[in-house]
Amino acid sequence: MMTYKYPEGNQNDDWMKESPFMKDPDSILVLIKMNIPNSYTYYRYKKTGYPSDTAMFNGLVKAYNIDPNNPEIYDSFVTYFEIKGNSLKRKEFNEKLFHSNQISSGFLAYGYNVLMSMKQGGIILTYNDNDTYPLWLIQDVLNIRTDVTVLNINLLMVPEYGQAIFQKLNMPIPSKEYDPLTVPDREKDIINYIFKNKPTSRPLYVNLATWKKISGFEKNLYLIGLV
Numbered sequence: 001m002m003t004y005k006y007p008e009g010n011q012n013d014d015w016m017k018e019s020p021f022m023k024d025p026d027s028i029l030v031l032i033k034m035n036i037p038n039s040y041t042y043y044r045y046k047k048t049g050y051p052s053d054t055a056m057f058n059g060l061v062k063a064y065n066i067d068p069n070n071p072e073i074y075d076s077f078v079t080y081f082e083i084k085g086n087s088l089k090r091k092e093f094n095e096k097l098f099h100s101n102q103i104s105s106g107f108l109a110y111g112y113n114v115l116m117s118m119k120q121g122g123i124i125l126t127y128n129d130n131d132t133y134p135l136w137l138i139q140d141v142l143n144i145r146t147d148v149t150v151l152n153i154n155l156l157m158v159p160e161y162g163q164a165i166f167q168k169l170n171m172p173i174p175s176k177e178y179d180p181l182t183v184p185d186r187e188k189d190i191i192n193y194i195f196k197n198k199p200t201s202r203p204l205y206v207n208l209a210t211w212k213k214i215s216g217f218e219k220n221l222y223l224i225g226l227v
Contacts, residue, residue: 039066040063040066044059046059074093074100075129090140091140094137095140095141098141107130108138110226111137112138113225114131114207114225115145117227118148118205118224118227121147121148122149122204123169123194123203123204124151124205124207125153125205125206125210125214126151126153127152127209128154132152151194156190157190169199172197174189174193188215191214191217207227208227
């Protein structure tokens with residue numbers, strides 16, 4: 001998916017010892033570049049880093065131009081245009097994603113019930129792919145519950161995106177800066193900030209797949225429908 005994670009220190013690479021054919025992603029990309037340069041596969045797997053990086057987006061565009069009917073990168077475009085605040089382009093690629101049938105009817109049905117569990121003007125905190133994309137897709141393609149604001153915690157850690165969203169919600173911009181390696185601390189602070197600063201007129205919800213991330217607020221939460 002789309003959601004961006006800051007690096008969390010050293011990664012375990014013991015899995016590469018299982019076979020001499022196992023290689024790390026960077027080595028695989030070198031082989032792809034040597035053997036099939038300027039291909040869809042090369043540009044598809046070259047896209048790493050911030051979802052909003054220009055270099056990463058250019059790689060996505062090149063992959064898309066080579067194979068525009070391949071749906072596996074549509075969600076990356078949705079993420080990029082969400083971060084850039086381009087609702088029309090987000091809608092365009094959500095429509096492509098919808099008609100590609102890459103998101104199951106079960107996820108869409110669940111997402112619909114999540115949206116319908118909330119009051120008018122609700123704000124919902126999500127965290128991963130399956131609790132975020134279906135909601136955006138239902139809003140963009142089916143025009144259902146567009147009054148709800150979906151806040152993906154992972155994406156809010158992208159500074160430019162977080163600031164734009166908080167401004168849109170008439171919330172003060174957090175002034176604290178973070179070391180990129182302190183992912184859990186930053187996640188916790190952003191969640192706490194939203195709980196404490198969200199507009200009083202906007203009811204706040206947490207997706208059921210996200211509630212374990214809500215530390216310190218459990219006693220103030222109760223179940224309504226699927227949120």
